[in-house]
Amino acid sequence: MEQDQLDECRIAAALYSIGALPDEEKQQFEQRLAGGCPFCTSQLHEYASVAKELALSVPLEQPDPSLRRRLLDRLETVPMNVQARADITLVRADETSWTSLPIPGVEIRPLLGEKTLLVRMQPGSSYPAHEHRYDEQCYVLEGSVVDSFGVTAHAGDFVCMPAGSTHQPIHTDTGCVFLIAYTP
């Protein structure tokens, strides 16, 4: 995969994880994290181990012009935390772990890369409004969730929202688990 094919957001997460993101971009990325963007959070989660490894060998105080290239080279070879064969990807039920978002009562669990994940919301929790950078497909697995227009999606219901759309705040009284898939 070439550098220009790597997603801008993915690069930001990777550079952020080693403290190498320029100030302005850093603030934007932190805003997306603070807003609970599941896409950014899962990317950060995914590259944490790479960042840790690189941080041991990189003097972070001194900007290194080769750092970005080296990091991108590493990202291209990061193995996914799954058992993979030529034609199947199997992620066991306990193979990836839940990560808390900076939103009370909301966690995510990556399933495939950073674009397919589970979201778990505790009873009484809410998820703030957010914009979609990709098409967002959502399938409710457990419980129910209601949006600010009063529309409730129950277990078994499917919702799709296009890239560029804004998701109004959602809330769950019962608690819920849903699968999210982002597609370009």
Ligand SMILES: [Zn+2]
């Ligand atoms: Zn959304």
